[in-house]
Amino acid sequence: MTDPAPTARDAASVPVIVVGDAGPRDEGDDLLRGLNEPQRRAVTYRGPALLIVAGAGSGKTRVLTHRIALLLRNREAWPSQILAITFTNKAAGEMRERVGQLVGESARGMWISTFHSACVRILRREAEQFGFKNSFTIYDSGDSRALIKRLVKEHEADAFGLTPASVQSRISKLKNELADAESYARQANMNDPAERIFVELFGAYERALRKSNAFDFDDLIAQTVYLFRAFPHVADVYRRRFRHILVDEYQDTNHAQYSLIRELTRPVSGASSAEPYSSGGMMIFEPEPAAATDALEGASLTVVGDSDQSIYAFRGADIRNISEFERDFPGAEVVLLEQNYRSTQNILSAANAVIGNNFDRKDKKLWTDVGAGEQIVGFTGYSQHDEAQFVADEIDRLRRSGVGYSDIAVFYRTNSQSRALEEIFIRSAVPYKIMGGTKFYERAEIKDALAYLTAVANPADEMAVRRILNRPRRGIGDVTETAIARYADEQQITFRDALANASALAVGPKIQTAIAQLDAVLAEASELMLPASGEVAPASSVPEGLTLLLNKSGYLESLRRSKDPQDEARVENLDEFVAVAREFARNNPDGTILDFLTDVALVSDADDLDDGTGSVSLMTLHTAKGLEFDTVFITGVEEDLIPHRISAGEPGGPQEERRLFYVGITRARQRLYLSLAMTRAQFGEVSAAMPSRFLQEIPAELVNWRQSPGDVNGRGGTQSRALNARRPGGASGGFGGGNRYGDDLVPLGRSQRVTDPSRFPNRVTAKMRDNGDLQLAAGDRIRHDDFGEGRVDTVTGEGAKRIAHVRFDTAGAKKLLIKVAPITKL
DNA sequence: CCCTGACTCTTTTTT
């Protein structure tokens, strides 16, 4: 943690400034060039607190990096005195790089990281202060769900209507509010048996974590706050160190994160009554240990945010953190950035119109001087496959007109929507990359490998040891696992240590041997990765140890022998994981196994956005926050999806959904597509979808509906598009309708579009095809606009969701939603 | 202890 003192090179690269000089220097001119007036003010203002209200695309990253660069270049701060908090590791990396480009070497030693990474660094240093070991491991949500699941089962809490998911989310919410089991119990209604059992679970969960020497995600923040409050002298070390704290995406901070910032920016009440260490912008050249007993004013705080982009209320983000910033930090300066440097005016107008429907917000209008740009393109498909095919075709068209794949992104509301897109993209040979979703690190084989590493790095982590106990199959089942746990309990040793005493367990000889082997493999790996006395293992021991574990445990062997075809892919995934470990060792020559595990635990969805491969990026609207692309497709713009059905019942839900849509729109630089489908399969059954209410909020003249919801009536949607991906010249098929809109979607004439009210997005909502309660029965003949004639086999489902299973004369068997399909009974 | 097949529940968003 102690950063190297600035080198001679640093000193040479910056002009020497006289101590006591206040404010930015002329030397920063190039850092201010090209900035507009508010941006400039945001870069140069000096004071205890600064709030930068930064609309989407208003150059806030530029402002932040230049602000840091100016602080460094003017010698107002050492790199080590700067703490910058970003939302993702990727954003942190970018910021570090950009500051580096501005000021060179002197950028080293800054803390630029996420809340979670910063807290891990602090906790690793200080864990011993409060009963943890610095080898603690981090439970991701999957790990903690597994633990909670076990506890729920053990406490038979399901009888009280407590599911693992509900318990997990409640605990998470409470931790974000800085409550612990004890404080919560004091004000809980203990007459309610469900409440009592929840309190019990909460407490058991906390104890299990502590026993395992582990923190969950929420703990990383909450325990750091606890640490600072319980041990002021520890907090003072960090208060002295960080003199400039900058927080990005402040609108999405939760109470725990807010409290952490508050703690860090508190003044230090020195032990002696010496002169204040710093005042009025005085330069601070002293390294931190000096004058450690002096009083010190609070660190200077800069926060950047936009309440219109607050989309994480569901995980405890509190919009009040930003809206009441001025009250929290009296005398705070506020700077508004409204000029947008990202998008065309059409895109901004749509965004402004949409977000304007949220009441209870400060009016803020993004504007640009780059001109109107292209119209937004709208499209309605018959099914989600049809919609996906449109996206794929359009990407192909853009590609041929010179747009790179990596400049294109496709957004959706829920992860499950990616499936249809993927299917079509594969068939259409569109290279794509899914960010987040079923993550690499969530795959079972990767979690197993991680559990092996964890069992070595933190033997106290019982969950990890239990996980690998019978992976690969060793014949160790429930009974044996319980026997080990009981033995560990009796002997007052850890679960891991109990493995070393296999012979003492009342289990068969075969199983004893299996346990002893596992123990030996773990011991061998420990020796390699955690050499006993003082010496530090080289980073290369991480991939080596991993390989050893996977081989000698028999894990790889059993996968290779397996006849399950999926296991082949698992082996490949593990190979990739070993490659990741090698990469880590190469990038972090001093990295330990714990560093590796920490890195892996804290990667975020947006982090693996890679720049070089030239693929289209697929991601949820949430993941899209903070990113930008030339071309953006927002898909599934339907009621019940965006706004999501579940949001309707939550206070502030619909408004947050609107912000989410707004975030999506404002990611686009040049081109924006909004698409939806008339029917969508969900839970394995098809149902009718309605256009999102948000579409109506966009002024009609901004949108060019290639196919509006109204147009899908009776002639538009064809599954043929989706079913015949590559279809040169529309030669395939043989359907009655043929290729109505293949690769060359001809936009409707402008006058027609604007004057025909049926094409106004705000009229289309009601104009869906509706066959009413058209009755069909097995044996009926029907005609489909695209598939031609066919015979009904059966009818399933009820009401609006009745589905006809039809055997078409030429197009084969299809399932059709009777209510909306373009069909007539013959 | 392990495998199989029937059954159920899921889908909001994530560090």
Add this chain to the structure above:
DNA sequence: AGAGTCAGGG
């Protein structure tokens, strides 16, 4: 549709 869970038989 797909993943996770459970009961029953090997």
